Amino acid sequence: MLNRKNPPPRKYIQGIPYIKPKEANLDNGLRVYYLEGGTEDFVKVELIFFAGSYHQPKPLISFSTANLLRTGSLSHSRREINELLDFYSAHLQVEAFKDFVSVSIFVLNKHLEPALELLAELVLRPTFPEDEMRSFLKNQKQLHLINQKKVQHLARTYFSELVYGEQHPYGYRVKPEDFDKPSRDDLAAFHRSWFCPCNAFCIVSGRIPENLEALISGQLGGSGWQDSNKPQPPEYPMLSSGSRKAFLEMPEAVQSAIRIGKQLFNRTHPAYHRLKITNALFGGYFGSRLMQNIRQEKGYTYGVFSNIVSLKRSGFFFISTQVGADVRTPALEEIYREIRELRSRPASGTELESLKNYLGGSFLRSFDGPFAQSERFRELLVFGLDYSHYDDYLETLRNITPEIIMETAKDYLNEDGMMEVVAGK
Amino acid sequence: MVSYKKHTLDNGLRVIVHSDGTTPMAAVNILYDVGARDEEPERTGFAHLFEHLMFEGSVNVDRFDQNLQNAGGENNAFTTNDITNYYISLPAQNIETAFWLESDRMLGLGFSEEKLKTQKNVVTEEYRQSYLNQPYGDSWLLLRPLAYRVHPYRWATIGKNIEHIQEASLGDVKKFFSTFYRPSNAILSVAGNVQPEKIFSLAEKWFGDIPAGTPHVRNLPREPEQDGTKRSSVRRDVPQHQIFMAFHMCERSHPDFHTADLISDILSNGESARLPSRLVHDSKVFSEVNAFVTGNLDPGLLVVAGKPHNGVDIEKAEDMLWKEISDLVHNLASKRELDKVKNRVEATQTFSDSNVMAKAMNLAYYELQGDASLYNYQKDAYSAVSQEGLRRLAREIIREENMSVLHYGLV
Numbered sequence: 001m002l003n004r005k006n007p008p009p010r011k012y013i014q015g016i017p018y019i020k021p022k023e024a025n026l027d028n029g030l031r032v033y034y035l036e037g038g039t040e041d042f043v044k045v046e047l048i049f050f051a052g053s054y055h056q057p058k059p060l061i062s063f064s065t066a067n068l069l070r071t072g073s074l075s076h077s078r079r080e081i082n083e084l085l086d087f088y089s090a091h092l093q094v095e096a097f098k099d100f101v102s103v104s105i106f107v108l109n110k111h112l113e114p115a116l117e118l119l120a121e122l123v124l125r126p127t128f129p130e131d132e133m134r135s136f137l138k139n140q141k142q143l144h145l146i147n148q149k150k151v152q153h154l155a156r157t158y159f160s161e162l163v164y165g166e167q168h169p170y171g172y173r174v175k176p177e178d179f180d181k182p183s184r185d186d187l188a189a190f191h192r193s194w195f196c197p198c199n200a201f202c203i204v205s206g207r208i209p210e211n212l213e214a215l216i217s218g219q220l221g222g223s224g225w226q227d228s229n230k231p232q233p234p235e236y237p238m239l240s241s242g243s244r245k246a247f248l249e250m251p252e253a254v255q256s257a258i259r260i261g262k263q264l265f266n267r268t269h270p271a272y273h274r275l276k277i278t279n280a281l282f283g284g285y286f287g288s289r290l291m292q293n294i295r296q297e298k299g300y301t302y303g304v305f306s307n308i309v310s311l312k313r314s315g316f317f318f319i320s321t322q323v324g325a326d327v328r329t330p331a332l333e334e335i336y337r338e339i340r341e342l343r344s345r346p347a348s349g350t351e352l353e354s355l356k357n358y359l360g361g362s363f364l365r366s367f368d369g370p371f372a373q374s375e376r377f378r379e380l381l382v383f384g385l386d387y388s389h390y391d392d393y394l395e396t397l398r399n400i401t402p403e404i405i406m407e408t409a410k411d412y413l414n415e416d417g418m419m420e421v422v423a424g425k
Numbered sequence: 426m427v428s429y430k431k432h433t434l435d436n437g438l439r440v441i442v443h444s445d446g447t448t449p450m451a452a453v454n455i456l457y458d459v460g461a462r463d464e465e466p467e468r469t470g471f472a473h474l475f476e477h478l479m480f481e482g483s484v485n486v487d488r489f490d491q492n493l494q495n496a497g498g499e500n501n502a503f504t505t506n507d508i509t510n511y512y513i514s515l516p517a518q519n520i521e522t523a524f525w526l527e528s529d530r531m532l533g534l535g536f537s538e539e540k541l542k543t544q545k546n547v548v549t550e551e552y553r554q555s556y557l558n559q560p561y562g563d564s565w566l567l568l569r570p571l572a573y574r575v576h577p578y579r580w581a582t583i584g585k586n587i588e589h590i591q592e593a594s595l596g597d598v599k600k601f602f603s604t605f606y607r608p609s610n611a612i613l614s615v616a617g618n619v620q621p622e623k624i625f626s627l628a629e630k631w632f633g634d635i636p637a638g639t640p641h642v643r644n645l646p647r648e649p650e651q652d653g654t655k656r657s658s659v660r661r662d663v664p665q666h667q668i669f670m671a672f673h674m675c676e677r678s679h680p681d682f683h684t685a686d687l688i689s690d691i692l693s694n695g696e697s698a699r700l701p702s703r704l705v706h707d708s709k710v711f712s713e714v715n716a717f718v719t720g721n722l723d724p725g726l727l728v729v730a731g732k733p734h735n736g737v738d739i740e741k742a743e744d745m746l747w748k749e750i751s752d753l754v755h756n757l758a759s760k761r762e763l764d765k766v767k768n769r770v771e772a773t774q775t776f777s778d779s780n781v782m783a784k785a786m787n788l789a790y791y792e793l794q795g796d797a798s799l800y801n802y803q804k805d806a807y808s809a810v811s812q813e814g815l816r817r818l819a820r821e822i823i824r825e826e827n828m829s830v831l832h833y834g835l836v
Contacts, residue, residue: 087768301547358499
């Protein structure tokens with residue numbers, strides 16, 4: 001008779017099968033890393049520039065520069081670029097973050113040559129046509145106005161402002177009029193200063209064909225792309241004072257968005273791993289205390305979670321949810337009760353077992369395949385870390401105890417300096 | 426080419442396995458052949474509400490999520506108008522945990538009034554969060570009943586209204602389970618670092634003794650041919666007008682499906698496609714425009730949606746949109762244009778084949794349509810589409826009598 005009551009035997013993960021990169025330095029100083037793996041004949045070629053919103057002289061410059069790379073270059077119009085990208089079915093992905101921008105291309109190996117040539121053309125020789133820029137900003141402004149109607153979006157942007165202050169690029173909240181300000185020259189100057197080989201690195205991942213290294217060094221390593229002079233990142237004072245609350249009233253809302261959290265530190269801090277694990281128990285996965293209480297027991301929300309975000313020069317913790325406007329007050333009470341209990345109620349045996357096993361499996365999954373591995377490797381490069389950082393995480397996870405979790409909660413997730421934003425009614 | 430092995434248990438459960446030795450993970454997918462189209466018109470949103478209850482414990486296992494997390498796994502599910510699909514990703518070494526959990530909830534659920542009540546509230550919040558509290562969130566709740574008069578595609582998976590969800594009873598839940606959640610109505614697919622023989626024996630061990638149940642015979646009304654443009658307009662607190670045009674088209678398994686899909690690709694897949702290139706970038710009348718097919722198992726829709734910039738005359742914007750799409754009726758698309766969208770289809774499928782979860786889901790979904798091997802014929806089916814075939818089908822679909830237009834406007 002089959003025993004359906006008890007779980008089948010299961011094992012804790014054995015370790016991570018890292019794909020460690022092969023490194024090459026091109027003549028112009030560009031560092032290139034190759035991560036080989038996968039089952040299908042395609043690659044991702046990603047260029048990362050430390051040219052995020054942190055580095056920009058005024059709002060939206062980094063975002064616009066990155067997104068307008070594809071709208072015109074010395075030898076191609078926007079129309080030609082789009083036509084080539086689509087014909088070679090090269091998927092171009094541009095992401096603009098606070099600390100860096102990433103420009104990557106996913107392409108079948110059989111179309112690699114024209115796709116790489118085009119990537120180099122876009123990144124090295126963009127022209128930022130005036131009319132393309134105006135039209136892009138006009139469309140983005142529309143999206144911005146739509147987002148202003150979303151309680152979740154409002155809570156997120158006001159929260160960052162509370163945590164870092166409106167003077168700091170991590171805290172600055174974009175305003176509708178900002179979309180009218182950038183000029184072509186701003187973008188060209190930003191590109192000239194920050195999109196240079198010594199301020200960049202390149203990660204190639206997937207089933208790497210033999211000719212790829214030569215293609216990369218031909219397109220990205222030549223004398224046509226040199227540093228002007230090494231750019232110096234700006235410095236800003238970091239705001240951190242007291243606890244504050246903001247209430248953004250939206251009379252039409254049927255739900256309120258809640259965001260609560262505080263400024264902490266990034267993944268280079270010695271307590272980062274235990275903080276990350278403590279956060280997971282609190283609100284970092286479906287089995288977490290917040291989700292089990294506020295969604296599964298109370299039914300106040302479709303979802304609630306918390307997270308630790310790592311930025312190059314700081315880091316922060318936040319809790320996020322959208323709840324029925326009628327249950328806003330009890331939901332807030334429950335969130336604060338869970339914050340208090342995190343330092344007083346030890347994790348039970350099953351709670352801890354579940355947490356450790358889940359995080360172990362989830363960590364293994366986050367390294368599944370060459371593209372996932374390239375993201376994890378990018379994280380190391382951005383923060384100047386090596387693979388021992390991930391080994392340390394596994395070690396911390398293996399040795400975590402209810403006492404370490406409560407102590408971490410006491411040290412870092414207490415109410416001191418906690419900010420609260422509610423958008424809705 | 427995704428290779429696989431298939432085995433059917435005596436109780437009718439179909440099992441499909443794809444081995445991929447490059448990953449330490451395994452993906453386990455169970456597709457139940459039930460969706461919102463199988464709901465009673467006065468009990469809509471039920472298939473999706475039921476999906477939530479599948480996580481609330483089964484006859485022998487109290488906590489589905491916690492037990493899966495204990496094996497390093499994570500999971501989720503989705504409900505569409507056609508199917509309900511549950512999927513798990515976990516380290517391959519712990520795959521038996523997925524069989525234990527999935528088989529127990531196919532055996533029977535741990536129904537209770539209290540769990541039902543909580544999940545009714547969760548789904549109500551989901552309704553509010555995704556459909557009511559978002560700009561344009563209710564557009565599909567409006568477009569479906571405009572385009573469909575009799576077929577159950579006239580309601581969305583979330584349901585016609587919140588009242589239907591609140592009225593669901595425990596009796597409804599039990600009846601739904603015994604009708605649809607039977608082995609003969611399900612497909613189990615596994616992809617990852619696994620051996621087919623081992624998976625078949627695990628399937629036999631955990632699912633083999635579940636009673637087959639009575640197969641459900643689906644008998645849905647066929648949507649009659651539309652005989653004139655249908656129009657509707659609403660006003661909401663949104664920053665920009667949005668125009669939707671929906672055209673009836675064939676079902677997923679019809680030989681014309683791939684042609685219809687390429688029509689939508691020529692219109693809007695990629696920045697160089699006709700609608701973004703001409704209406705967003707060149708004439709700058711729209712800020713956003715999109716075309717896609719719903720890809721349903723019963724006859725679906727080709728939908729074109731666009732947001733004209735504020736200040737643009739709406740009638741003029743609609744005319745421009747119509748002019749672009751109806752061009753496919755009058756003129757042949759160029760060979761290069763067709764090659765371009767075929768290249769994109771090939772790349773998209775190759776990118777998706779690099780992911781074991783996508784492979785498991787696709788194998789199950791094509792098995793439901795008749796045979797998992799259909800998955801490997803998709804590239805051929807797309808590459809067989811001709812310029813003339815495209816125009817012939819455009820003539821059938823892109824007609825004013827076959828069109829429903831929704832204007833989602835500003836207050």
